[in-house]
Every structure is written in C-alpha cells, then in structure tokens.
Amino acid sequence: MTETADRLFQGADWDFPTLQRIHDACEKIARSELGLDVYPNQIEVITAEQMLDAYSSVGMPLFYKHWSFGKHFAFQEASYRKGLMGLAYEIVINSSPCISYLMEENTATMQTLVIAHAAFGHNHFFKNNYLFKQWTDADGILDYLEFAKGYVAQCEERHGRQAVEQTMDAAHALMSHGIDRYPGKKNLDLRAEEKRAGQRRLHEESVFNDLWRTVPTGPAKTSAVLSVERRRTLLGLPQENILYFLEKSAPRLQPWQRELLRIVRHIAQYFYPQSQTKVMNEGTATYVHYRIMTHLHEQGQISDGNFLEFLQSHTNVVFQPDFDDPRFSGFNPYALGFAMMQDIERIVTSPDDEDREWFPEIAGTGDTMGVLRSVWANYRDESFITQFLSPRLMRRLRLFHLHDDPAETAGIRVDAIHDERGYRRVRRELARQYDVGYIDANIEVVDVDLAGDRRLMLRHTVVKGAQLNEVDTRRVLQHLADLWSYDVSLVETDTADKVLKEYVLSPRTMAAAA
C-alpha cells in the first residue's frame, strides 16, 4: 500500500505538475470523504515580495491606489526584513474562482497543507457560510475591485489627486461605520403592497368595533414633534451606516465623491463577514487540512517524513499560549476553532453523559461531516461559541472570566472559572468577545438640524463605560465634517441617556468644494 510510486512528491521540491497532482488528490478526499462544496480553484504561485504587496492591499489582487497601503507596505517590509514578522504561507480570496496565493518558498509538504487549507477549507466556508452568502458576491468582487481601481484613477485625473485623497481619507476613517449590519429591507413590489393594504382593510373591517372610538388616547402629538419624526423618517434616521447616510444625504458632495464613499462602503461590507467568522473560518480550514493530510498519509501518498513536517507546522499553527505566557496575545483563532471542530467530532462520534446532556441534538448521531457542514453553513463566531463550546473543552483550555471594573479598588475579580457554576457564564462572555455588536462602538446618526445650521448630530451609546478616544475621535469627526460640509456634533450618552461628553467640529474647506 505504501508504494513510493503512489507518492504525490518526494522530498521538498515541487513543480507545477506536482501542484496539480496535489490538488487532485486533495479534491478527491474533500469531495468524497468530507463532502465539501467549493468554488473552482485558482492557485497562484507568488514571491515573498508579492506576498508583501498583497498584505498591504488587504490581500486583494487589485486595489485602488492610496497612500495608506504604501504606509502599511513600508512598515511590513521593514519588520519583515528585520525578521520580526514571518509571512503567511498563503492568502485566500473569497471570490469565484477562489484564488489562493502560495509562496514559492514553501516546501511540497507546505504546498499540500496550504492547498488543503485554503483551496478546500476556506473555499468551502466562503461558499457555504450564510454570512458570506448574504453579504458578499464572490462572482462579482474581482470585477468590482477592477471597477473601483479604474474609477478612483479616473477621478484623480479629473478632479486632482488631492481632492480624491481627501475624500478617500475621510471615507477610510469612517470605514468601520460604513457597514449595514442587518440585511436590508426588501423593496416590496407594488402588487404585494396593494394586496397587503387590502388584507389590512379587510382585517380592520372584520374587527371593527365602534367602542374603540370612545377609548381616550394620550395627548395629541404636537406638530413640532410630528415634523421631527417625519424628517427623521424621510432621512432614514437613526442610521448607523454613516457612510451610507453621507452618500445619500450629504448636501454638498459631488457625485463622484458619493461614488467614492460607495466604493469604500462596499469594500468594508465585503470584509464584514470575515471579521465575524475568524474562529470558524480558520477552524474549518484547519480541520479540513488536518483531515486531508491525515488521509493522504494513511493512503501512503505522502511519506512519514513529510507527514512529520506537516505535523510540526500544524502544531505551531494551533498553539495556544496561556494567558501568563509572554507569547500570549489573545485567543488564537486557529487553535480555538480547530479545538472546537475536533470537539464536535468527538461529541458526534463518542459522546459521554455530559455531552448528551449539553448537546442532545448532535451527541452520538455519528454523522460528523453532516453536523460540521451544517455548523459551518449556519453560524458565526458568536453563535458558534454560544452553541458549541463544550464544558470538556473549557476544562481543557482552563478558561476563566475576569471582570475588571475601574470602580472596584480591590482589583480584578475572577468572575467565573471552568466549573459547573461557571461553564455557561464563561461561554457567554467568550461569545460576547466575538460579538460585533460589542466589538464596534455603537455610533448612529440621529438627526440633522435642517431648520437651523444643518448640523449633523451623532450619538455614541456608551456600553460598559468605554468612551471614545478623544484625539482620534476629533480627527474622525473632522473628516466627517469635511464631507458633510457643515458642523457635526457627537454626544456620548450612557444607557440612561445621560450625556457624558460632547464634541462639535466645523468643516475645513475641502479642495473639492471649490
């Protein structure tokens, strides 16, 4: 069975036919054994410099030009040259075909690992996870980037680089607030609307009772209140997608500036699912590459030596240092994701009583891949952890929850640990760390003073006392005011509507406003 003739490659060298063989072997396992459903693959072999290039433009193969990418490139190049930073083995792009970049320095084993990881693991996740399906258009993204690049360049020609740069700087500053967090309201078509109106009328007629007319109502709303409400409705307020609001409602933007805001907004939206699924995405890819590599080894397609090389890389990837380890820098999404995927496999195939109690739906069903595929399709990090972090894994990782209240003088309280009383609380808190609702500041456009000085009013709802950094906030608001071209105010209020801080900024004159 372990004929050397069956080997995909010998030693560390590879060439393009080898990559093809590796891909085909991986694909066979991915389809037959794991039942993965992937976009067509495109594998691109690149150099270290090109990898750095890709890093600096958020991994995308083509991107519009902007100085901040140059800044990141210079920074990363410096740290790479100093040896402070290694480069990733691969970058994978959520597009159709799914593009994976492979570094030319990788050994044959590493290329196998990377193909299994990116071209099948990530690829399957991109194609099947509901967030990606909902928010990204894998077929269109490369064309859109191409368009964006061309459009930005064209704007620079027409309107001057400085004007475009100012707009892009402002848009970038607001990028994290240019995302629709909820699927948009579907535009109702007129026929359905008419039908609904008819149904409503029928319902009113059927439940008509003259008695209701005599029930006293509250004091009538004054016309002022009504007009405020009407204005806010017309402007679509409150609106947490600040870039969208500016694009649609900023009074003095040029059409091309609106289009630039739109481009930045779309790209931010494209990356939105990735930030919500780091643990799952890496967990999926790591689990898939582990299964594929193990299988290749069992079939004798890779040698023992190559398999050991793989195991070493794999172990490095899924290493999770303890909190008091100098290497600790938060949870390693590879480690957590992979551990949870393996844990699910264990629960499905050989559960114990605790698992049966905690996970009655999946414990012992035996269909590992079926369960995993549905998990990969229907969850994001927050819900995944809430649902599937098992007590056994919490014990293994020895998780504990710290509560740091600045008002508490005695210090930081250990709120829960990995014991019977703590499992649910630890799990809830860990899930919250991955909840986008908590990660990003909750800032909304609440109103515009149309009758007065056209001031744009924003509100930051402070959660758990975390206020905005003042210096940065002023800078961002300055950008915002430049786009809005009238004053902008931001109030920070706590949950009881008490105003904690207020910022007001006036616009600078923009080059483009002339």
Added chain:
Amino acid sequence: MAIHIVDRRLNPGSKSLENRQRFLRRAKALVQGAVKKSSQDRDIKDVLEGGEISIPLDGMDEPRFRREGGTRDMVLPGNKKFIEGDMLPRPSQGGGKGSGPGEGDSEDAFRFVLSRDEFVDLFLDDLELPDLAKRKLAEAESEGIQRAGYATSGSPANISISRTVSRAMARRVALRRPRPEAIAELEAEAETCDEARRAELLAEIETLKAKARRIPFIDPIDIRYRRFESVPKPVAQAVMFCLMDVSGSMSEHMKDLAKRFYMLLYVFLKRRYRHVEIVFIRHTDRAEEVDEDTFFHGPASGGTLVSSALQAMHDIVRSRFRPADWNIYAAQASDGDNMTSDSPVTGHLLTDMILPVCQFFAYLEVGEAANYTFDMPDSSLWTLYERLRAEGAPLSMRKVSERSEIFPVFHDLFQRRGKHERAAP
C-alpha cells in the same frame, strides 16, 4: 473540476510602488526632516546610501473611532489556581496591561527603509541649480544628428544601398524584366536545336534583350538616400572644478569642511547630469591639477596666490571643456588669505574669464572650529569677492567653521528660489 495554476512570480514586481510613492509624497515633510536628521549623524559618503529612517506616527495616522476604558470583561485560557471570586491586584500602570488584551498600540515612531534613490531625492529635493543670469546655459542644447528614415534626394555619400537595391528588385519583378539566366538558357537551346526553332528562339531572345535594355537594372527612381535630422540635444555633462588653497594656513579641519562641501556638490550634480567630471586644482602661490588624494592629503607649502588657481582653471576649461558642451561648476575653498597685490588680477580673471563660462561659482570660506571667525575682520579674499558681488558678479559665498554647518550652507546656496530673486549673501 477545472483548476488553474498560475505562476505569478514573473509578474512585474513592486505593484505597490505607486502606493509607496504616494505615502512618501504625503509624508514628505516628515520624511525630509528625518532624512536631514539622519544625514547629520552620518559620514557624507554614507549619507546617500539610503537606509532606515523613522518618522513620528502622529502625522501619518489613520484615525478611527476607538473606545477605551470602562468596565472590561475578558475570558482567558490557562487558569492555574484561580477560583471564582478571587480578587487579583491590578498590574501597576507602568507595567502595562499585563494579561489584558491590549489595543496593541504600536511604537510611537514609524520606522521604514528608504532606497538609495528615494533618499537622495528627498535629501536634495528642495534644492535647485542657482538662478543665475547665465541660467540659460544650464539648459543649453547642442545640435545632434539622428537618423530619420529615407529620402529621394540627398548626397551620394548617403545612398542606402540595401534600400535602393531592394526597391530596384521589386520594380524589376513587377515589370517582368527578363532574367539573364532565362536568356542564357534560350541561347543554349538555340545552339542545339533545328533551324526553324532556332529562328523562333533568336527572335524571342531579341525581344527579351530589348526588354531588358528598356527596363534598367537600377533606375534613378529606385535610389533612396538615408535621411538625417538634426535634433537639439541637451548638454548632459558637467564638470566640477574644485579649487582649494593648500597653503600652510589651511588646517586638516578646514580641508575636511571643504571636502564635505565638494561631495555634496558632486552628488547634487550627479543627480542632474548624466556625466560629471571633477577637476581638482590646488594652489599655494602656484596652482596645479592633482588627483583627489593629493588634493586632500598631499603636503604643500608656500604663499598664497588665488589668481594662479583661477588661471589654471581657465586654461583647463579652454583646452578640455568647451563651455558649449559642458556645464561648468566651480567651488573654491580657502581660509581667505591672499596677497593683497594679487587682488586686481584675481578680480579680473574671475569676472572676465571664469564667471562668463560658469554655471555657478561658489566660494566657501572655511574657518577653525570654535574660532571667532565672524567677529574678525573680513579676510582679503572675502573683501574682494564681496566687492565683485556688489558690482553684480554672480558669485555665491558663505563662511563655514563647523562640520554641521556644511549642509545648511549648501542647502542655502541651492535653495529653490522665486523666479527673479537672486542668491542673497
């Protein structure tokens, strides 16, 4: 299923070059400051080697809404001994956040590597050739000759044989000029065949020969001449004269100052001109052209006659560097001593011979470090040059006594100016 494997390694590199340039342009003021600062610490030789610089992050920030403070909750792995309800002392403020998942604020300075070209560009960016009256010479263009296709007329020397012959052949083929081989073949056949056939053949041969005569092998209309056009060619070479007083009164320190100035000038010229030559002329009471090593280190002693150096420069210019072909730059370094009797000669040489052919003439008066140079009365040479300048001679002059002053002085001399503003003393 289809899979594409693409080799991107051969794609043109530095895809992000433009982004980098944008970044540098944007951070120009900061980067320039950093370049100047880092160049002060280096040897001039290494100044232009590029290398790592650091700029404050502050000017290049990309602000975002960031939150800080407040109540924090975190879940961490690797519990060893904690149980629920334990109170842990907060890590001291100086010690950082300890185990907390800090925001990851990086260092407050941003370090990156500049290439040699980028470094030189930034280093010399706001400098420009001086705005002198003779400025047009700097842009002077000489006529050059360049091939420009073919013409139907021209000098016989310019006949393009290949073009002419190929046109002739085309014409012969088109007009069906009988080939000599064909005629020879017919003639050979006529030798051997019978009478009737021979008469026929002879008639045919005659027609062919007549046709061949009518259609010449080379016709005047075939002839083509190589055409030349004269194009203006910018003068892309410069010569730099380094004049230095090496009499006993010049110390090593003074020579070092002069050397630094020459180097900067060389680098600056090198950036503008494709080809830069350097001529070293040292003088005491006699002047001689020497190589670089002798220039800076060779021993010499004697009196001081500045005019000798100017005369030597003038001779060299006349014999080797035609002002029409060369951009001439000169930098003179001296401690200012000169024989009083020499002044009229020096003044005459300078205003009448040297300055009219020079793009730029700089005089650098070097002094001892921490000397009270500026309180002392002006030296004889300084007084002379000052007078010439006042009379309108396009001279640039500065006094230097410290190593660190060299760059500012250089910078000052070549600073980009308004159109009509002249170099101020």
